[in-house]
Amino acid sequence: MPTSLRSYRRYWALFFLSLFLFLLWVADYGRMQGWQIALFLELNPLTALAAFLTSGTLYKGLALALCIIVPTLFLGRFFCSWVCPLGITGQILGRLFNRRKPADEQHLNAYRPMFRIKYYLLVALLVLAALGSLQIGLLDPIALIYRSFTVGVLPGLDRIGLPVHLHAPVFQGGVLVALLFAAILVANRFMPRFWCRVLCPLGALLGVLSRRAPLRIQRDVDKCTDCGKCVRHCQGACDPDRELRIAECHLCMNCIEDCPEDALHFGLRRARSSAHRPIDISRRRLVETAVATAVLLPMVRSSASGLTLPTAAAIRPPGSLAEEAFLGRCIKCAACMRVCPTNVLQPALLDAGLEGLWTPVLVNRIGWCEQYCVACGQACPTGAIRRISVAEKTGKPPHTQPIRLGTAFYDYGRCLPWAMHIPCIVCEEMCPTSPKAIWYKVVPVAGRDGKPLELKQPFVEPGLCIGCGICENKCPVEDLPAIRVSSVGETRSTTNQMLLKGSSA
């Protein structure tokens, strides 16, 4: 049995980190049955709040965030050192990277004014959300670590001979995600928990929530000899040796164990407890940040955004909301990319506008949307991709129409039977609908030498095409396929349509 609060914290941290990794590993077609794979993403108060600001609803599992918010109001930022996988990783690495003398440790764990940055980031991200641009996922720690593992770490493991997938996936621009994650990890070398102290907007939110927490680290000013040993392993750099900065404290409980005088305890304030300090930011700076963000957003949007750019390049996963609502819900966590069996879901670079960075798009050269698969909607924590059933996706009763992602178009100049008199119709073979959306005419032609030939020349029936992209993926014209899908005709849009009849029936 653990004997101290620090031991409890260590066991819980180990448990939650293992749980995070387990749920990440299990998020795969063969293994995911029944597991609450989005648990950490749903527990997250920051994404719940930001997505609430953009969309006005607290979607399903995001209500789990209340399990963090309510205890934080009473206890403080326990999440950061007890639950958060990025925080716990930072804590472990901060320990491994640093073998320092006590004086250095005191220097490293001292409070610095730059810790205020995270509050400004929080305000900027929430103002963006309130104005309809959900960018929280760029810096939210849970979305960030989930994305980094999916796009960077797990495919990396495949390539060093520790297979996580049957086929090692590739992700476009994954190196950006991986390098950002590596930088966050390496920053612990220069300051333990640099991310948590300086940048983390979720930490800032929890700090704000913990301002009036009745249970805190308390220092008995009579017992304290000002030796400063409590700072040596302090995770939050929250000045436990002086007036505790409550919003910075992670409840790591190290100070209690390090105190030789037994002057520190966790609990209610006592008669001889030291005073505490509020958050070190001025209202004026916060308002400045908010106004600056509010001014910046329309300027950015007027140049290029997911709403102003044509979205033909962005084919969204099946069950996705209409583009504006989709961008208002997607937190770029890559949970959909983790469960996608064909690797077709890719983090967008600028294909979906600046605001759509790292949101999921289908890249049919890499994979295709498997007709009977609805895994991405099951994995999505925020409802940007709805939880559709197979019947809804394929248009089986009671549904009347399948969900269309777009429409396939031939490039007859590159299509072998059309351009070069070579038999092929691999696309027709692959087409999964019944009857097939790809059909062909048997056409008698004369070859170069005048000899008669019979060719099967393919066509797309737009009313039947679901835009799954398997034709594009399997087309033998490798570099630029002779059949390609674009988003026109997608079920989720009322405007991105081309057919007068039966477009949105």
Next chain:
Amino acid sequence: MSDQGPVRHRGSQHGRRAPQLTRREFLRDIAATTAAAAGVVTLGYLAYSDDPVRRREEAVHRLRDFRVEPSAMHPVLAVVRGVQAEPMVREAVAQLGGMGRFVQKGDRVLIKPNVGWDRQPEQAANTNPEVVGALVRLCREAGASRVWVSDVSLNDPARCFFRSGIQAAAQEHGAEVRLPGANDFVTTDMGGRLLRIWPVSRFFHEVDRVINVPIVKHHSLCGCTLAMKNWYGVLGGRRNQLHQDIHTSIVDLAQAVRPTLTVMDAIRVLKRNGPTGGSLGDVAVENTVIAGLDEVAIDAYSLQFLGLTPDRVPYLAMGEARGLGAVDWRSLNWVESRLG
């Protein structure tokens, strides 16, 4: 590094002078740099080449012949009609002399059904899982040391094997499902007219016996997909190019992979919209299992389920011309029986 507490001194030592160089130090440094120089030059000499890339001979494998000795005592084609899959498979194999003729004790057996698609059994796009299960059991009873079930699927392999019911059927009867990953392909000489060097699933190189278990399906380009076309499922790489001369490709494949036994599933037949199907309206119940040793004859026999005749399927005559079997299956020693 300075040793003066928390305040660090960096770059503040420019005033200090280096100590005098001793003879010993000088000789040591000269020896080290000379050795390094000699090493670099040697390495450069050894690595020098006229070739811009270093060529490595890649081992090219050939598939072994999985067939057993022909026997005049047994028919080469056995057709069984009935209702339940397992007894039909048992009867068909028994007519050919029983599984003991094909699988000896200790043999490693690979069963190759058609598991190309993410479809359920009723949709008849993949081999009937009960047929696969029955064959696994027969191999086990004959004393096979291990039985693998494998294919190179077109949809996501995990989904294909799971939703086709073949994974469950195989595992229930004691076989192991092997899904080929990216590194599970071996460069193989197919020795064909069109197909020469192709990546082939390594599992086919690691067994003694191979049983082909195709299903009768419609196919737009070829007319039908039967036993000989089922060998697409050994290939990796850009096999979608094979459509450009599909009949020669099929004959090349059938010549390269000679199975021990073929058991054709014609229980549910995909009549149109093949090879993917998807609608139950595309499927007809024919309740037939055909076992045999002549793939050309089995394919020719199976054409009747699709309303085709051999003259409309050129690869059959091409296969006969290359000595792979007989299109006129009636000329062979064949039997037909009915169960239940």
